[in-house]
Amino acid sequence: MNKNELLRELQELDFAIQEAVLFLDTHPRSEVALSYYRYVTGLRRKAAEEYNRVCGPLTSRDSRGRRWDWVNSPWPWEREG
Amino acid sequence: MWIYEKKLQYPVNIQKPDPAMAKLIITQLGGSDGEKGASDRYLNQRYAMPYPEIRALLTDIGTEEMAHEEMIATMVYQLLKGCSAQQIKAANAADYYVDHTAGVYPQGANGMPYTTAYIQSKGDPITDLSEDLAAEQKARTTYENLMRLAKDPEVYGPLLFLRQREIVHFQRFGEALDFVRKDLDCRNFYRYNPAFDR
Numbered sequence: 001m002n003k004n005e006l007l008r009e010l011q012e013l014d015f016a017i018q019e020a021v022l023f024l025d026t027h028p029r030s031e032v033a034l035s036y037y038r039y040v041t042g043l044r045r046k047a048a049e050e051y052n053r054v055c056g057p058l059t060s061r062d063s064r065g066r067r068w069d070w071v072n073s074p075w076p077w078e079r080e081g
Numbered sequence: 082m083w084i085y086e087k088k089l090q091y092p093v094n095i096q097k098p099d100p101a102m103a104k105l106i107i108t109q110l111g112g113s114d115g116e117k118g119a120s121d122r123y124l125n126q127r128y129a130m131p132y133p134e135i136r137a138l139l140t141d142i143g144t145e146e147m148a149h150e151e152m153i154a155t156m157v158y159q160l161l162k163g164c165s166a167q168q169i170k171a172a173n174a175a176d177y178y179v180d181h182t183a184g185v186y187p188q189g190a191n192g193m194p195y196t197t198a199y200i201q202s203k204g205d206p207i208t209d210l211s212e213d214l215a216a217e218q219k220a221r222t223t224y225e226n227l228m229r230l231a232k233d234p235e236v237y238g239p240l241l242f243l244r245q246r247e248i249v250h251f252q253r254f255g256e257a258l259d260f261v262r263k264d265l266d267c268r269n270f271y272r273y274n275p276a277f278d279r
Contacts (some may be wrong), residue, residue, distance in 0.1 A: 007088060014090070018145060022249065025138040026256035059084050076089045077155040 006051045010058075013044040083144070090148040091242045095159040095235045100174035102236060103160035104190065106227060107177075109243070110153040111187025111195035114219035116243075120146035122200040122216060129204040129276045132264070135257045142250050149243055154185045156239060205274045207265075210258040217251040 001009065020037040027033055048058060056073030057063045063070050109115045123143030130136045161169070161183040169178045176192065187195040201212050224244035231237040266272050 008092070011088065011091065018090075018141075019249070021141050022138065022253050025134055025141060026253050026260065028134060056087075058086050058088065061084065073087065076087060076151065077093075077158050 003055045006054055010047050010051050013040055013047055016040040017044060089152055089155060090145070091152060091239055093152055093155045093159065093239050095156060095233070097233055097235070098162055098164045099160050099233065100164055100169045100172040102231065103157045104174045104177050105230060106153060106160065107157050107188055108190035109223060109227070110150055110157065112189030113199045114216065114223050116146050116149040116153055117187050117195050118199040119216060119220065120150060121197060122202065123213065125202045126209045130206060130209070131275045132206065132261065134260065135206065138253055138257055142253065145246070149246065152239055152243065156236065157185050204276050206261045206276055207258070207270060210254055210261065213254045214251055214258065217247045217254065221247040
C-alpha cells in the first residue's frame with residue numbers, strides 16, 4: 001500500500017473503533033460489541049505499525065528514525081486528510 | 082491528558098478556494114453550535130457526572146469533537162489558501178481578512194468570537210444530558226444548512242460525515258439519559274440531584 005492507502009486504512013479502522021467505543025460506553029455488557037472492539041483494535045495495531053514505518057510518526061511518541069522526523073512529516077491540513 | 086495523532090478523523094482535501102464558504106463553515110468551529118463548544122461542553126461536564134459509563138461517554142465524545150474542530154479548521158484553511166486580498170474582497174470576506182488575514186480564528190458566521198457563554202455545565206446529570214441532546218441537534222441543523230449551500234463535493238463530503246456524527250452522538254446521549262432515569266426514582270426523577278445531594 002502507498003502512503004495515502006495506509007492513511008485511509010488507519011482512518012477506517014479508527015472510525016470502526018470509535019463507533020465500538022461509544023457503543024460500549026452505553027452498552028458495557030455487550031459481548032458482540034466487545035469482540036468486535038477486540039477484532040478492530042487488533043487490525044489497527046498492525047496498520048499503525050505499518051503507517052509509522054512508511055509515513056512517519058503518527059504521534060510524537062512514534063519517532064523511530066535517526067533524525068527527529070516529527071517536525072518534517074506533513075501536518076494533516078497540508079495534504080489530503 | 083491527550084496525545085495528538087497527526088491525521089484527520091476523515092479526509093479533507095479541498096482544491097478550489099472559496100472564501101465566502103470559509104466564512105460560513107467557520108461557524109462550526111467557533112459559532113454558537115460549533116465543535117469547540119461541543120468539546121468544551123462535554124469535557125467540562127465530566128467532573129460532576131456521577132455515572133462511570135457516562136463519564137466515559139463524555140470523555141470519548143468530547144475528544145472526538147476536538148478532532149471535528151480540526152476538520153473544520155482544515156476546511157477553512159484550505160478554502161482561504163492561495164486567495165489574494167482582491168479575491169477575498171470579491172467573495173465578501175474582506176471583513177474576516179482584515180482581522181485574521183488567511184489565519185483560522187474561531188468565530189461564528191456572524192463574526193462573533195467563540196465564547197463559553199454558548200455552553201452550560203450545570204452539575205446535574207439530567208440537565209447536562211438534555212443540554213447535550215439539544216446541542217447535537219443544533220449542530221446537525223447547522224450542518225444541513227451548510228450542506229444546502231455547498232456546491233463542491235470536496236466541501237460537501239466532510240460536512241456530510243460530520244452531520245452523521247451528530248446523529249450518532251445524539252443516539253448515545255439519549256441512551257445515557259435513559260440510563261440516568263432508570264437509576265433514579267422513576268416516580269420523580271427530580272427528587273434529588275445525584276451529582277450533588279447525598
